[in-house]
Amino acid sequence: MGNFAHTPGEYDPINYVPHTESHGTKELWRTFWLLLGITILDFILYFTMPPSLFRNVVFVFFGLVKAYYIVGAFMHMKNEKINLAMCILVPTLFIIGLVMGLLYEGHALSTY
Amino acid sequence: MANQTSATFENQAMWAGGRSPFNLSYGKLMMWIFLLSDAFTFSSLLVGYGAIRFSYSGASIAWPDPAAIFNHFPFMHGYFLPLLFVSVMTFILIFSSVTMVLAVEAGHRNSKKEVSKYMFYTIIGGFAFLGCQAWEWTQFIHDQGRLDSNFFGITQQGYEHLKDVKFGDHFHWNEGDRTWGPVPFASLFFIVTGFHGFHVFSGVVLNILVWINSMRGVYERRGHYEMVEKVGLYWHFVDLVWVFVFTFYYLI
Numbered sequence: 001m002g003n004f005a006h007t008p009g010e011y012d013p014i015n016y017v018p019h020t021e022s023h024g025t026k027e028l029w030r031t032f033w034l035l036l037g038i039t040i041l042d043f044i045l046y047f048t049m050p051p052s053l054f055r056n057v058v059f060v061f062f063g064l065v066k067a068y069y070i071v072g073a074f075m076h077m078k079n080e081k082i083n084l085a086m087c088i089l090v091p092t093l094f095i096i097g098l099v100m101g102l103l104y105e106g107h108a109l110s111t112y
Numbered sequence: 113m114a115n116q117t118s119a120t121f122e123n124q125a126m127w128a129g130g131r132s133p134f135n136l137s138y139g140k141l142m143m144w145i146f147l148l149s150d151a152f153t154f155s156s157l158l159v160g161y162g163a164i165r166f167s168y169s170g171a172s173i174a175w176p177d178p179a180a181i182f183n184h185f186p187f188m189h190g191y192f193l194p195l196l197f198v199s200v201m202t203f204i205l206i207f208s209s210v211t212m213v214l215a216v217e218a219g220h221r222n223s224k225k226e227v228s229k230y231m232f233y234t235i236i237g238g239f240a241f242l243g244c245q246a247w248e249w250t251q252f253i254h255d256q257g258r259l260d261s262n263f264f265g266i267t268q269q270g271y272e273h274l275k276d277v278k279f280g281d282h283f284h285w286n287e288g289d290r291t292w293g294p295v296p297f298a299s300l301f302f303i304v305t306g307f308h309g310f311h312v313f314s315g316v317v318l319n320i321l322v323w324i325n326s327m328r329g330v331y332e333r334r335g336h337y338e339m340v341e342k343v344g345l346y347w348h349f350v351d352l353v354w355v356f357v358f359t360f361y362y363l364i
Contacts, residue, residue, distance in 0.1 A: 011130050017137045022220040032210045043199050056364045063359040074213045074348045084134040088144050095155045102159045106166025
């Protein structure tokens, strides 16, 4: 990495590291209890609710809520610049198209 | 209008060079982009699972109910405890995510001692999860789940038997409860959880390297603990994937 000659004080794209500060641990622990709570709720719903499409929708919704908190709080996406968040999160919308397309095709794949 | 002008100017300056547009180091940006591509890989696997499962709707021997298969718990042999063990595994992974993020937070304060301590806890969590997964695989293989065959085609008699079993009851398969069932159920179980487990294993290896480096004071001399953040991103991603494996494999 030392091959990039640069004068002191000049921006160096390879070795640049932004200054970071601690935001404390309070939010992290709150996120942990939240994730644990939702997982326990998953467990309870599995045994109290009869299997249905609605129950599956609830489980997927809970999964997305957990994903939001993991990415937002644990991976610090909330503290990143909005441009980066959009660059990473918007392409994941393509997955929704994949899900809808392939689940629809799944019926067509059926040989029964 | 003054606001608009200054905003435009700021945007131009952002991409005009001489600064990091995302205010991010090269390595961390690359980690984010790698994780995005990895998210596509995992979603292909999970969506493929969904498509194949849907293709078995209407089959004479239905896609098995996960609760009928993954109902074991260590030291509780012979009891019907579906979902309990995977919930424990989920808890282990979430908790190791917390210790990882505490290591990152300690790194922001340049606390060598705390980073090393929390990295060590995270490694323990990773090994605990891998051990649980090995146990889960052993049980599944013991019950005749194979990469190329699946003895979890549950018959009418089997479902009648399962109907009477409650959480915590004694449970053993009777003769004729099971027959050869949809093969992709077993193969996809090994492929998806195996691919995830391999990610966990790689994460543990990276965590060990960062732990050793932090103890040796490499990051202290460097002046920042960014490597902990980068490995942390990977570790949280592994946790994130497990959330969806848990949802699609065990809950639905």
